[in-house]
Amino acid sequence: MEQIxxxxxxxxxxxxxxxxxxxxxxxxxxxxxIINLSTGAVAMASAYAFWSLTTGFFGFxxxxxxxxxxxxxxxxxxxxxxxxxVFRPLRTSSPLAKLxxxxxxxxxxxxxxxxxxxxxxxxxxSILPADTITFLGLTIPSDRFVLTGLVAAIALALGAVxxxxxxxxxxxxxxxxxxAALLAGLSPNGVSLANTLLAALVAGLLGVLxxxxxxxxxxxxxxQVVPALAAALFAGFTSLGVACTAGVLIGVSxxxxxxxxxxxxxxxxxxxxxxxxxxxxxxxxxxxxxxxxGAGLPRRGEAVEQRLPAVPLPDRLLRPALVAAxxxxxxxxxxxxxxxxxxxxxxxGMVIVLSYVVITGYVGQISVMQLALSGTAGFVLSHLAVRxxxxxxxxxxxxxxxxxxxxxxxxxxxxxxxxxSLAVVTLAAALAVEQALFNNTSFGGTxxxxxxxxxxxxxxxxxxxxxxxxxxxxPSPLFGFLVLxxxxxxxxxxxxxxxxxxxxxxxxxxxxxxxxxxxxxxVRAVKITAxxxxxxxASAAGTLYGYNFGSVSAARFTALAALGLIGxxxxxxxxxxxxxxxxxxxxxxxxxxxxxxxxFGIKGTWALLFGGVSLVVTLIANPDGIAGAAHRRKTAKxxxxxxxxxxxxxxxxxxxTS
Amino acid sequence: xxxxxxxxxxxxxxxxxALSDVSLEVxxxxxVGLIGPNGAGKTTFVDAVTxxxxxxxxVELDGRDLTGRPPHTRARRGLARTFxxxxxxxxxxxxxxxxxxxxxxxxxxxxxxxxxRRTPANPAVAxxxxxxxxxxxxxxxxxxxxxxxxxxxxxxxxxxARPLVICLDEPAAGLDTAESAELGRRLRAVADAGTAxxxxxxxxxxxxxxxxxxxxxxxxxxxxxGPPARVRTDPAVIAAYLGxxxxxxxxxxx
Ligand SMILES: Nc1ncnc2c1ncn2[C@@H]1O[C@H](COP(=O)(O)OP(=O)(O)OP(=O)(O)O)[C@@H](O)[C@H]1O
Ligand SMILES: [Mg+2]
Numbered sequence: 001m002e003q004i005x006x007x008x009x010x011x012x013x014x015x016x017x018x019x020x021x022x023x024x025x026x027x028x029x030x031x032x033x034i035i036n037l038s039t040g041a042v043a044m045a046s047a048y049a050f051w052s053l054t055t056g057f058f059g060f061x062x063x064x065x066x067x068x069x070x071x072x073x074x075x076x077x078x079x080x081x082x083x084x085x086v087f088r089p090l091r092t093s094s095p096l097a098k099l100x101x102x103x104x105x106x107x108x109x110x111x112x113x114x115x116x117x118x119x120x121x122x123x124x125x126s127i128l129p130a131d132t133i134t135f136l137g138l139t140i141p142s143d144r145f146v147l148t149g150l151v152a153a154i155a156l157a158l159g160a161v162x163x164x165x166x167x168x169x170x171x172x173x174x175x176x177x178x179x180a181a182l183l184a185g186l187s188p189n190g191v192s193l194a195n196t197l198l199a200a201l202v203a204g205l206l207g208v209l210x211x212x213x214x215x216x217x218x219x220x221x222x223x224q225v226v227p228a229l230a231a232a233l234f235a236g237f238t239s240l241g242v243a244c245t246a247g248v249l250i251g252v253s254x255x256x257x258x259x260x261x262x263x264x265x266x267x268x269x270x271x272x273x274x275x276x277x278x279x280x281x282x283x284x285x286x287x288x289x290x291x292x293x294g295a296g297l298p299r300r301g302e303a304v305e306q307r308l309p310a311v312p313l314p315d316r317l318l319r320p321a322l323v324a325a326x327x328x329x330x331x332x333x334x335x336x337x338x339x340x341x342x343x344x345x346x347x348x349g350m351v352i353v354l355s356y357v358v359i360t361g362y363v364g365q366i367s368v369m370q371l372a373l374s375g376t377a378g379f380v381l382s383h384l385a386v387r388x389x390x391x392x393x394x395x396x397x398x399x400x401x402x403x404x405x406x407x408x409x410x411x412x413x414x415x416x417x418x419x420x421s422l423a424v425v426t427l428a429a430a431l432a433v434e435q436a437l438f439n440n441t442s443f444g445g446t447x448x449x450x451x452x453x454x455x456x457x458x459x460x461x462x463x464x465x466x467x468x469x470x471x472x473x474x475p476s477p478l479f480g481f482l483v484l485x486x487x488x489x490x491x492x493x494x495x496x497x498x499x500x501x502x503x504x505x506x507x508x509x510x511x512x513x514x515x516x517x518x519x520x521x522x523v524r525a526v527k528i529t530a531x532x533x534x535x536x537x538a539s540a541a542g543t544l545y546g547y548n549f550g551s552v553s554a555a556r557f558t559a560l561a562a563l564g565l566i567g568x569x570x571x572x573x574x575x576x577x578x579x580x581x582x583x584x585x586x587x588x589x590x591x592x593x594x595x596x597x598x599x600f601g602i603k604g605t606w607a608l609l610f611g612g613v614s615l616v617v618t619l620i621a622n623p624d625g626i627a628g629a630a631h632r633r634k635t636a637k638x639x640x641x642x643x644x645x646x647x648x649x650x651x652x653x654x655x656x657t658s
Numbered sequence: 659x660x661x662x663x664x665x666x667x668x669x670x671x672x673x674x675x676a677l678s679d680v681s682l683e684v685x686x687x688x689x690v691g692l693i694g695p696n697g698a699g700k701t702t703f704v705d706a707v708t709x710x711x712x713x714x715x716x717v718e719l720d721g722r723d724l725t726g727r728p729p730h731t732r733a734r735r736g737l738a739r740t741f742x743x744x745x746x747x748x749x750x751x752x753x754x755x756x757x758x759x760x761x762x763x764x765x766x767x768x769x770x771x772x773x774x775r776r777t778p779a780n781p782a783v784a785x786x787x788x789x790x791x792x793x794x795x796x797x798x799x800x801x802x803x804x805x806x807x808x809x810x811x812x813x814x815x816x817x818x819a820r821p822l823v824i825c826l827d828e829p830a831a832g833l834d835t836a837e838s839a840e841l842g843r844r845l846r847a848v849a850d851a852g853t854a855x856x857x858x859x860x861x862x863x864x865x866x867x868x869x870x871x872x873x874x875x876x877x878x879x880x881x882x883x884g885p886p887a888r889v890r891t892d893p894a895v896i897a898a899y900l901g902x903x904x905x906x907x908x909x910x911x912x
Contacts, residue, residue: 308749
C-alpha cells in the first residue's frame with residue numbers, strides 16, 4: 001500500500017507535465033479552434049533549449065535561471081512562428097486541415113531537433129530543489145509536489161484571466177461567434193495569437209521544469225501530447241480545471257500501473273514487465289472520455305470553409321496504369337540494386353497511402369490506426385508462416401484477413417466518432433498497439449520477427465530470388481514484379497471505386513451525413529465498408545513490408561511514422577490515386593529520399609524536415625496536393641468559360657393528363 | 659388512401675416543445691402546403707417524418723409503419739425530402755447527386771461494379787433533370803452552383819429516387835417571382851403524375867396557387883387546415899402569420 005502511494009506521488013511529475021501540455025491544448029483550442037498536436041513538441045523544444053544552454057552544447061554554459069528564460073523565449077518564438085505561418089493562414093480551413101497543419105509543425109520541430117541535437121536522449125539539470133520530504137513514513141522528492149502545485153496555480157491563474165479580463169472575454173466571444181466578435185471590434189487574429197503564446201509559454205515552462213524527471217528526447221516528449229489530449233477530451237476542450245486535474249491523474253495512474261506491472265502476480269512478457277500499459281491506459285481513458293462527453297467536440301462559431309480537397313472523376317484508368325506499370329517493369333530490371341530497392345519501397349509506400357485515399361480522401365475520416373494494421377498483418381504473417389508453417393498465398397491472405405477484421409472492429413466501435421475526434425483516438429490507439437502489441441516479445445518485439453520469402457509452386461518470388469536485375473544484385477526484380485502487381489491492382493481498384501455507386505455513397509457521406517441518410521444511404525454500412533476496404537489495403541501493404549525486408553519490426557509501424565505518412569499523403573494529394581503515387585515516392589526509403597541522399601548527401605532527417613514544411617505549405621497554398629495541382633493545370637487548358645445559368649431552360653415536362 | 663399519414667407527432671429539444679401532436683395526411687397526387695411563421699416547427703416536422711430527429715407519434719408510408727425506422731430505410735421505402743439549406747453533396751457533380759438517390763446499389767451490384775461491370779445509365783436521373791430543366795448543369799460540380807440552382811438540384815435529387823412522397827422544405831427560396839411560379843407549375847405537374855408532395859414555403863402566392871390543401875403551424879401546433887381559399891381567410895391564420903398583407907400574397911415574415 002505504501003509502495004502504491006509512493007508511486008502515485010512519483011507519478012505527479014509526469015502528471016504535471018501532461019497537465020501542462022493539456023492546458024496548452026485547451027488554451028489553443030479556445031483561442032483558435034485548433035487541436036494542436038505540436039503542443040508536446042513545444043515542451044520538447046524548450047527542454048532541449050534548456051539542456052543545451054546549461055550543458056555547454058553551443059560552446060558556452062549559462063546559469064540555470066537565464067537558461068530557463070532562454071528556453072521560454074524559444075517556446076514563445078515557436079508559438080509566434082506557428083501562429084503566423086500556420087494557424088493564421090488556416091483560419092478558415094476545415095478542422096481536419098487545421099489538425100494536419102499542427103501535424104506539420106510537429107514533424108518540422110521533430111526534424112529540427114534531430115538535426116541539431118541528434119537522436120541521443122539527454123538528461124537536463126533540475127531547477128527545482130532536490131531535497132526530499134518525509135510523508136507518511138515515505139521519503140519523497142519534493143519537486144513532485146512543487147511541480148503539481150505549479151500547474152494547479154497556472155490553471156487557476158488562466159481560469160481567472162479568462163473569467164475576469166477583457167482578453168478572456170474576447171476569447172470567449174470569439175469562440176462563440178467569430179463574426180460577432182469581429183463586429184464588436186475584437187480581432188480573432190489577435191485573440192488567437194495571444195492564446196497560442198500563452199499555450200506555448202505553459203507547455204514550454206513545463207518542458208523546462210519536468211525535463212529532469214522525464215528524459216529529453218525527440219519522441220517521448222512530443223508524444224506526451226497524446227495523454228494530454230485524453231485529459232483535454234475529459235475537459236471537453238474547454239475546462240482548464242478538468243484538463244489540469246485529469247492530466248495529473250493520468251500521470252499518477254500511469255505510475256501506479258507501472259508499479260503494479262512489476263508485481264509477481266501481474267502477467268509478464270516473457271519475464272519482463274508488460275510493455276505499453278501506459279499507452280493502453282491512455283487509449284482506454286480516451287474511449288471513456290468520448291462516452292462521457294459525447295463524440296463531438298464543442299462547435300465553435302467560426303466562419304469555416306469546411307470543404308475537403310476535391311475528388312474528381314478519373315476519366316482514364318487503364319492506359320495510365322499500363323504505362324506506369326511498363327515503366328516500372330523496365331526500371332526494376334534496369335536500375336541498380338539500391339534504386340530497385342527504393343522503387344519497391346516506393347510502391348509499398350504507395351499502397352499504404354492508398355488506404356488513406358479511401359478512408360480519408362473518400363470518406364473524410366482520419367484514422368491514424370491504418371499503419372498499425374499494416375504492422376499487425378506483418379507480424380501475423382510471420383507467426384502464420386514460421387510457427388504454423390502456412391504456405392505462401394494462404395499465410396499472406398490469413399494475415400490480411402486478421403488485420404482487416406481488426407480494422408473493421410475498430411471502425412465499428414468508432415462509428416459515432418468522426419473527424420478530428422477520430423484522428424485523436426486513433427492516434428492513441430496506434431500508440432497503444434505500437435507499445436503494447438508490437439513491442440511485446442511474444443507477438444512482435446523491437447528485434448523483429450522473420451518472414452520467410454513467398455514461394456509459389458516451388459518458385460521463390462521474394463527479394464532473394466535467383467532472377468536478378470542487370471547488375472545481378474539483390475533484391476530480385478521478381479519480388480518487384482509481385483509488389484507491382486499488387487500495387488497496380490489496388491491502385492486501379494481505388495481509382496475505379498470513385499466511379500462506382502459505392503464510391504458516390506462514400507463521397508456523399510463525406511459531404512453531408514444527414515443528407516446522405518435522407519437520400520437512402522446507410523451511413524454506418526458505408527463507413528464500415530470503407531474501413532474494411534482501407535484496412536484490407538493497409539494489411540496488404542503490411543505483408544509486402546514483411547516480405548520486402550524478410551522480417552517485421554516494431555520500428556516501422558510507430559504512431560509517429562503513421563503521422564508522417566498522413567503528412568506525405570496530404571502533400572501528394574490525399575483524394576487521388578496519383579496523389580498516393582506521389583506520396584509513395586516521397587515516403588521512407590523511397591526513390592526521392594534515396595536519390596537525394598545518394599546524389600546530394602541529404603539525410604533522411606532533412607527529408608522529414610522538408611516533409612513537415614511542405615505539409616504546411618500544401619495545406620495553405622495547394623490543399624489538393626501535388627496530384628491536384630497537376631490535374632488543375634491539365635484541365636485549365638481545356639476549360640471553357642462557364643455559362644451563366646439562371647432558372648429553367650425551356651424544356652417540356654412530359655405530357656401529363658390530370 | 660393516404661400515401662403519407664402522420665399521426666400526432668411530437669418533438670422536443672431539451673425542454674422546448676418544437677412540435678406538439680401534429681397530424682397530417684397526404685394522398686397520392688395531392689399537393690399539401692405546410693406554412694407558418696419562422697420557428698413554427700415546419701422543418702422539425704419534416705425532420706421528424708424522415709427520422710432525422712427522434713419523435714413521438716406514428717408515421718405511415720403507403721400503409722406501412724415507419725415509426726422508429728432509421729432515415730435511410732424510410733428513404734428507401736419511398737420518402738424523399740429536400741433541405742431548407744439545400745445540403746447537396748458538394749463533392750459530387752449534379753448528375754452524381756441524383757444518381758446517389760436513383761441507384762440504390764445492392765451488395766450484388768456493388769460487387770459487379772467492383773469487377774468493372776458498367777451499370778446502365780439510370781433513366782430516372784435524366785428524367786428528373788428534365789423536369790426541372792437542369793440538363794445543362796448535369797456535369798457541373800455541386801459546389802459551383804448558385805443558391806437558386808442548388809435548391810432546384812435538391813428537388814431533382816429527391817425526384818430521382820422516384821419516391822411516393824416528397825417533402826419540400828422551402829424549394830423556392832432564392833428564386834425570383836417568375837422562377838418561383840415556374841417551379842410551382844412543374845411541381846403541380848409532378849403531383850398530377852401521381853407523387854404526393856408536401857410543400858413548405860413562405861411564398862404565399864406559390865403555396866395558395868398550387869396546393870390542394872394547406873396546413874398552418876404555429877408554435878408547433880396545427881392552428882388551421884383546409885383548402886387554400888378557406889385557410890387564407892381564417893382569422894387565426896391571418897393573426898398568426900398572414901397578417902394584413904394577406905391580400906398581397908406575401909406574409910410579413912419573409
Ligand atoms: N437542433 C435544435 N435544437 C434546439 N432547438 C431547435 C433545433 N432545431 C430547431 N429548434 C427550434 O425548434 C423550433 C422550430 O424550428 P424549425 O426550424 O422547425 O422552424 P421552421 O418552421 O422550419 O422555421 P423557418 O420558417 O425559419 O424555417 C424553433 O423554435 C427552433 O429554434
Ligand atoms: Mg424551416
